[in-house]
Amino acid sequence: MAYIPALLIFVLCFLLSANANAQRNHSNVIHLGSSLSPAANRTSWLSPSGVFAFGFYQSRDGFAVGIWLINQTEKTIIWTANRDDPAVSSKATLDLTRDGQLLLRTNEQGREVPIADVTEPAASAAMLDSGNFVLYNKTSDVIWESFDFPTDTILGNQSLSAGNSLVSSVSQSVQTSGRFRLDMQDDGNLVAYPVNSSTAQYDAYWSTRTALTDDVQLTLNRSGLLFLQIGESGVHVLAKSSYSDKNNGIIIHRATLDVDGIFRLYSHHFGGNNNSSMLMEWSALPNQCQVNGFCGSNSYCSGMGNKAVCNCYPGFDFIDSSNKFLGCYRNFDDNACRRSKDPAMLYSVVPFENMWLGNYPYSVVQMIKKEDCRKSCLEDCNCGAVLYGDDDCTKYKLPLIYGRESENTSDTAFFKVIRENIIAAPPPVPLAPKVVTESKRGLILILAISFGFISSLCIIFAIYSFIRYRRQVFGYRRLSENANLGLTEEFTLRSFSYDELEKVTCGFKEELGRGPFGAVYKGTISGGNKAVAVKRLEKVVEEGQREFQAEMTAIARTHHRNLVRLLGFCIEGSRKLLVYEYMSNGSVADLLFKGEMRPSWRERVKIALDVARGILYLHEECEVRIIHCNIKPQNILVDETGTAKISDFGLAKLLLPNQSRATTGAEGTSEYSYWAPEQQKNALISEKADTYSFGIVLLEIVCCRSSIEVKAATADEIMLSSWVYQCFVTGKLDKLVEDENVDFVTLERMVKVGLWCIQEDPDLRPSMKNVILMLEGAMHIPVPASPVVSLL
Numbered sequence: 001m002a003y004i005p006a007l008l009i010f011v012l013c014f015l016l017s018a019n020a021n022a023q024r025n026h027s028n029v030i031h032l033g034s035s036l037s038p039a040a041n042r043t044s045w046l047s048p049s050g051v052f053a054f055g056f057y058q059s060r061d062g063f064a065v066g067i068w069l070i071n072q073t074e075k076t077i078i079w080t081a082n083r084d085d086p087a088v089s090s091k092a093t094l095d096l097t098r099d100g101q102l103l104l105r106t107n108e109q110g111r112e113v114p115i116a117d118v119t120e121p122a123a124s125a126a127m128l129d130s131g132n133f134v135l136y137n138k139t140s141d142v143i144w145e146s147f148d149f150p151t152d153t154i155l156g157n158q159s160l161s162a163g164n165s166l167v168s169s170v171s172q173s174v175q176t177s178g179r180f181r182l183d184m185q186d187d188g189n190l191v192a193y194p195v196n197s198s199t200a201q202y203d204a205y206w207s208t209r210t211a212l213t214d215d216v217q218l219t220l221n222r223s224g225l226l227f228l229q230i231g232e233s234g235v236h237v238l239a240k241s242s243y244s245d246k247n248n249g250i251i252i253h254r255a256t257l258d259v260d261g262i263f264r265l266y267s268h269h270f271g272g273n274n275n276s277s278m279l280m281e282w283s284a285l286p287n288q289c290q291v292n293g294f295c296g297s298n299s300y301c302s303g304m305g306n307k308a309v310c311n312c313y314p315g316f317d318f319i320d321s322s323n324k325f326l327g328c329y330r331n332f333d334d335n336a337c338r339r340s341k342d343p344a345m346l347y348s349v350v351p352f353e354n355m356w357l358g359n360y361p362y363s364v365v366q367m368i369k370k371e372d373c374r375k376s377c378l379e380d381c382n383c384g385a386v387l388y389g390d391d392d393c394t395k396y397k398l399p400l401i402y403g404r405e406s407e408n409t410s411d412t413a414f415f416k417v418i419r420e421n422i423i424a425a426p427p428p429v430p431l432a433p434k435v436v437t438e439s440k441r442g443l444i445l446i447l448a449i450s451f452g453f454i455s456s457l458c459i460i461f462a463i464y465s466f467i468r469y470r471r472q473v474f475g476y477r478r479l480s481e482n483a484n485l486g487l488t489e490e491f492t493l494r495s496f497s498y499d500e501l502e503k504v505t506c507g508f509k510e511e512l513g514r515g516p517f518g519a520v521y522k523g524t525i526s527g528g529n530k531a532v533a534v535k536r537l538e539k540v541v542e543e544g545q546r547e548f549q550a551e552m553t554a555i556a557r558t559h560h561r562n563l564v565r566l567l568g569f570c571i572e573g574s575r576k577l578l579v580y581e582y583m584s585n586g587s588v589a590d591l592l593f594k595g596e597m598r599p600s601w602r603e604r605v606k607i608a609l610d611v612a613r614g615i616l617y618l619h620e621e622c623e624v625r626i627i628h629c630n631i632k633p634q635n636i637l638v639d640e641t642g643t644a645k646i647s648d649f650g651l652a653k654l655l656l657p658n659q660s661r662a663t664t665g666a667e668g669t670s671e672y673s674y675w676a677p678e679q680q681k682n683a684l685i686s687e688k689a690d691t692y693s694f695g696i697v698l699l700e701i702v703c704c705r706s707s708i709e710v711k712a713a714t715a716d717e718i719m720l721s722s723w724v725y726q727c728f729v730t731g732k733l734d735k736l737v738e739d740e741n742v743d744f745v746t747l748e749r750m751v752k753v754g755l756w757c758i759q760e761d762p763d764l765r766p767s768m769k770n771v772i773l774m775l776e777g778a779m780h781i782p783v784p785a786s787p788v789v790s791l792l
């Protein structure tokens with residue numbers, strides 16, 4: 001019987017130890033009814049190992065709720081809840097309420113802000129050793145975790161899946177959204193951009209260039225390997241921590257998009273006894289000046305490594321000299337240029353060596369002398385600065401963005417400044433004077449207030465123009481596309497000489513077609529590996545060189561996948577030529593009416609949507625609204641991937657007045673059949689004229705036939721629009737299409753949209769935005785009335 005006490009002791013010990021274990025684990029479970037407050041004894045909940053804390057930390061003029069690493073010389077914040085909300089006061093509380101909500105209660109009128117958006121009530125919460133704060137439901141399944149909502153950092157065992165971003169913080173201590181973002185794009189690329197920029201190639205300043213598949217995510221694993229997980233098995237390693245698991249103590253890895261826009265990998269080593277150390281393991285870029293937007297507009301970046309500084313260009317002053325990242329404004333009156341007959345007299349230029357002005361010039365002229373380059377900027381009111389190097393003259397508008405000092409000593413930048421002897425501008429805003437006599441105080445106060453007002457206007461204007469400028473110039477373009485294209489081809493117009501174009505087209509040998517403007521020839525540039533279409537404008541108004549160039553620049557700014565891109569131009573006296581990208585599959589007219597292999601139903605539906613999107617862009621999305629005035633199948637070209645693109649846009653106003661009523665005659669079809677009634681009557685037209693033309697084209701695409709077919713089987717069928725309407729009201733849409741694989745729901749949609757587009761009253765015709773919604777089936781389409789039948 002002696003073994004009984006032993007057994008008892010054993011059982012007791014077992015229970016005690018189990019109890020101790022449970023106790024320890026228990027202490028890290030956060031129960032319903034728990035709360036934290038900056039003013040209370042408990043301001044945070046720790047993870048079991050004590051490395052991570054979740055709770056209130058001091059931020060700005062109050063407190064924020066987040067997760068941080070403890071015992072760090074510099075507070076290392078990993079995550080912040082609702083980071084862009086205002087800071088809360090010390091009276092705020094964070095409650096895991098009895099009904100299973102995690103709420104931040106601020107003291108102002110008892111406002112309640114949910115920290116975690118949960119669909120079912122939580123049963124408990126925990127701050128895990130991985131740095132993940134989680135909420136559990138009754139069955140201990142995780143129903144919410146902070147790892148799903150990263151701010152600027154990912155930790156070991158955390159991933160950033162496609163479509164998500166990290167956004168840098170304003171500063172080390174203020175975790176609100178800062179100036180940069182890192183996108184895990186769904187095209188497989190991990191790309192860093194300035195936070196509010198487009199995804200245009202030249203806004204990006206760092207990329208993994210992985211563009212492989214859409215199934216990619218960024219992952220940092222527990223042993224500090226930072227990699228892109230591609231599909232099931234592919235791995236693209238970005239960095240590896242040098243700390244290995246055999247080190248003593250706890251190691252935490254984190255990858256952060258830092259305040260300066262650079263993505264870095266860090267390791268933290270916790271040795272106990274308040275001995276912790278941090279190591280920067282990897283940096284995506286070695287130099288802060290490589291970060292686009294590190295300096296604000298009209299300022300440039302200089303310096304190496306992590307010691308970059310921002311300076312204003314000549315002729316500019318800081319918007320706020322206490323925050324040099326905000327950029328600079330021009331310290332003289334810019335408008336004088338446009339008022340002046342001889343702007344070159346007003347300004348001089350200041351040369352600046354070793355400067356790079358960014359990727360967004362508005363004009364590149366090749367083979368030109370330095371002096372002519374300098375002069376061309378002085379005479380051009382749009383020009384804020386030019387860069388001259390290798391006989392290329394590259395002009396930039398304000399605001400100048402992404403500029404930095406460069407090691408390329410062959411380049412010289414010239415900045416326009418006002419001439420000293422001309423007093424055209426108010427003096428720059430003076431700093432507050434140090435000594436103020438009593439009598440002048442009032443006056444100075446008034447001056448200070450007005451200057452304050454003026455400078456805030458300047459800031460607002462600068463920001464507005466910056467945003468506007470960005471919206472104008474940058475089309476939506478993923479980095480992965482055209483990554484191999486050079487700068488001049490991508491975003492600027494190239495100016496060609498006539499001789500050059502003669503060579504490019506082998507003496508205008510191969511004619512591709514003829515339009516109202518003249519003939520189009522095939523050519524090749526870039527040493528014969530890029531096909532282009534050269535359009536010789538013959539019947540255009542004699543405009544000044546500058547107006548023509550302005551027109552071309554406006555066209556060049558349109559960037560849309562459903563518009564044929566203008567690559568360059570040539571003006572020599574009365575000779576005017578335009579160089580476009582070459583469309584290898586010809587026009588939609590060829591495909592629909594001539595081709596032996598007509599496009600399939602699916603291809604036709606895609607062409608119709610492509611055209612609609614191109615027109616929508618012209619009408620609503622580009623800088624200057626453009627009414628095409630001449631939408632017809634001959635003007636819609638198809639590239640090698642089968643994407644339809646609209647051409648000849650923006651040219652309508654260059655046509656001679658009598659020319660604009662000409663017919664092409666090439667196919668024997670009157671151009672009038674695409675014209676809206678108001679256009680035929682030469683009345684005032686709106687965007688709805690293009691809607692009408694689109695309607696006719698749409699019906700042609702649906703039926704694969706021309707809008708007027710004299711040789712039709714029956715008289716009813718001659719006019720396509722009345723024939724379609726007749727089939728529609730009699731419910732015999734199948735008569736319109738010969739194809740086998742027609743989807744009749746889409747067919748009916750397309751027919752109804754087409755009939756709405758060709759209503760006589762322009763107000764009845766839908767906008768292109770609605771046309772697209774209706775074609776996509778996202779918008780109900782009422783039954784259309786009989787359209788006008790134009791018999792011209």
Ligand SMILES: *[C@@H]1O[C@H](CO)[C@@H](O)[C@H](O)[C@H]1NC(C)=O
Pocket residue numbers: 021022024025
């Ligand atoms: C408590 O945590 C330890 C490790 O931290 C684990 O081994 C043990 O199983 C846990 N106990 C319970 C009751 O969950």
Ligand SMILES: *[C@@H]1O[C@H](CO)[C@@H](O)[C@H](O)[C@H]1NC(C)=O
Pocket residue numbers: 039040041
């Ligand atoms: C803090 O703790 C002390 C002692 O444990 C207790 O008396 C006091 O009420 C607590 N204060 C608050 C605000 O909870």
Ligand SMILES: *[C@@H]1O[C@H](CO)[C@@H](O)[C@H](O)[C@H]1NC(C)=O
Pocket residue numbers: 071072073274
């Ligand atoms: C631990 O180290 C941190 C940073 O060096 C310091 O702020 C903190 O006061 C230290 N804590 C103790 C208890 O020494």
Ligand SMILES: *[C@@H]1O[C@H](CO)[C@@H](O)[C@H](O)[C@H]1NC(C)=O
Pocket residue numbers: 120137138139140141142143
């Ligand atoms: C807890 O969540 C899991 C996963 O969402 C779910 O399957 C389970 O039914 C939930 N349990 C309760 C008690 O709601």
Ligand SMILES: *[C@@H]1O[C@H](CO)[C@@H](O)[C@H](O)[C@H]1NC(C)=O
Pocket residue numbers: 130157222
């Ligand atoms: C890592 O994350 C996965 C899910 O993302 C989870 O199932 C696993 O438990 C985590 N591992 C650790 C050690 O936290």
Ligand SMILES: *[C@@H]1O[C@H](CO)[C@@H](O)[C@H](O)[C@H]1NC(C)=O
Pocket residue numbers: 178179195196
């Ligand atoms: C980005 O845009 C948002 C919303 O327009 C604005 O609040 C924010 O200040 C902008 N950030 C920067 C760095 O310009």
Ligand SMILES: *[C@@H]1O[C@H](CO)[C@@H](O)[C@H](O)[C@H]1NC(C)=O
Pocket residue numbers: 221222223224225
């Ligand atoms: C991290 O990834 C590396 C390479 O795939 C692997 O060797 C290591 O075991 C991983 N570590 C963890 C904790 O998953």
Ligand SMILES: *[C@@H]1O[C@H](CO)[C@@H](O)[C@H](O)[C@H]1NC(C)=O
Pocket residue numbers: 049050051070071270271272273274275276
């Ligand atoms: C933080 O510092 C305290 C006080 O020195 C120490 O007891 C604790 O172990 C440290 N925590 C970590 C995770 O290093």
Ligand SMILES: *[C@@H]1O[C@H](CO)[C@@H](O)[C@H](O)[C@H]1NC(C)=O
Pocket residue numbers: 269271275276277
């Ligand atoms: C602190 O830890 C580092 C390694 O991380 C070690 O080299 C150093 O000796 C430790 N210092 C103390 C006082 O323990």
Ligand SMILES: *[C@@H]1O[C@H](CO)[C@@H](O)[C@H](O)[C@H]1NC(C)=O
Pocket residue numbers: 356406407408
């Ligand atoms: C310097 O010039 C070379 C050749 O023109 C170019 O490849 C390089 O990108 C330039 N470097 C910078 C920093 O602009």
